[in-house]
Amino acid sequence: MVPFAGYSMPLQYGSVGAVASHHHVRNSVGLFDVGHMVQSNFRGPTATAFLEWLHPPPSPPPPLSPPTPSTLSVLLNDRGGIIDDTVITKHADDAFYVVTNAGRRDRDLAWFTDRLQEWNAGPLAREKGKVEHELLEDWGLLALQGPEAAQYLQGLTSFDLRELTFGRCAFVPIEGFNLHVARGGYTGEDGFEISVPPSQTLDVAQLLSKPPVQLTGLGARDSLRLEAGMCLYGQDLDEDTSPVEAGLTWVIGKDRRESGEFIGAEGVRKHLKEGPPRRRVGMIVEGAPARQGAKIFASESLEQLGVVTSGIPSPTLGKNIAMGYVKNGWHKKGTALDVDVRSKMRRAVITPMPFVPTRYYRG
Known part of the structure; x- marks a missing residue:
């Protein structure tokens, strides 16, 4: 168990190590306890307009019948910096x-309170x-992830999970429980995130x-999400990073990029119009893995271009992968860079993400 966002969280379960758990999720199915995440409901006659002001994407239209749609989004501050990423x-x-996110709980809840007022x-x-x-205080959230997740869950419900494509949700009867099930997750694999009332979580x-x-812990969760x-x-x-810098422009509805009225719109439009000062990139790093905080340099001039934000040896690829930010113009696929790993320069090559192809179920 390790401290994470104010909780004690499982790094791994029993004698099953993080790499073995990682491979099990990629090849079979694992279950993550993500009940530390903050779950909320917003209701009211003007809820759609409120959330379109609070978030850059347009609200998806409700279908005539379930499953209902979800969207990845971001909460932005007045400058267009990311307060949190949300679903x-x-x-x-x-x-x-x-x-x-649990780590942003206090900041997010205070932001919700002030903006609602x-x-x-x-x-x-x-x-x-x-x-x-x-x-939804103390509600559970369980993530069932991996290529065998749907087969396993289908054995517990009469609901036809083929109707529940990636990015859709429904209330699903599961062995006597009626639970909110969303198809998606944080691993790049097919899977489900299941919200559970406190009395039923165990x-x-x-x-x-x-x-x-x-059962799968935080160690494998981090390596799976980075590969994805x-x-x-x-x-x-x-909060000093815009969605344009982070490569998340796609979460902003196309019409809203030009004229949408949402918090942080001016900062986002400035980066869209002029280009952001830096961009998030993926890298394959030779030799030793580059970890968070490692500096990124131009190979010839040794000008510092940015910094690594996440890095691991990829269990699936057998290569060292990293994510970070580099100066705009240095972000093109195939660009060769140097990364300072423990005072030794290591060659890195800009590589498209995801590093491992995603296998979401789209029907």
Whole structure:
């Protein structure tokens, strides 16, 4: 167990090491306890408009029937820096489910409170109705991940999981429990994130952790997400980084890039128009692995171009992979750089992400 975001979190379970757990998720199915994540509901007649002001992407239209759509998003400060990365699920025009990071809990909840107070005092809320925020305190969140996840979960439910494609959610009956199930996750594999009421979390976790499922800890979670090219807040994202720098422009609706009214829009548009000062990139590093904080240099002039934010030896590829930020113009595929690893320059090559192809189920 290790401290993480104010919680004690499992680094690994029993004698199964992080690399073995990593391979098990890539080849079979693993279960992650991610109940430290912050789960919220937003409801009210103007909830759609509020969340479109709070986040850059447009709210997805609700389908005529479940499954309902989700979208990755970002909370931005007034300068366009990333307060947190989030997932938003639209259940109806006036009801949304939002998941945010445990390490940003205090910052996010204070931001929600202040922005709700501002919104609810405004003309639209006064005319059409206010928005309420419900914190799902102590709710469980379990991530069932891997190529055998769907087969395992299908054996526990009458719901046809083929209808639940990547980025969709539904309330699914699972052995007597009625649970919110989202198809997606943080590993690059097919899988599900399952929200569970506090009184049912232990029972559901036990139900979902029978062979071939293995309980999987933070060690494997970090290596899996980095192979999938996914960011970890606090390492790869922070409040001084815009979504354009982070390679997350795609989360912003195309029409909203030009004219959308959302918090931080001016800073985002400046980077879109003028180009960002730096860009997030993936790298393959020769020799020793480059870890967080390693400096990145131009090979010829030794001008410092940026810094590594995440780096590991990739269990799947057998190569050292890293993610970081470099000066704009040095981010093209195939660009050769040098990285200072323990006072020795190591050759690195800019490589497209994800490092390992994703296998999401899209139907």
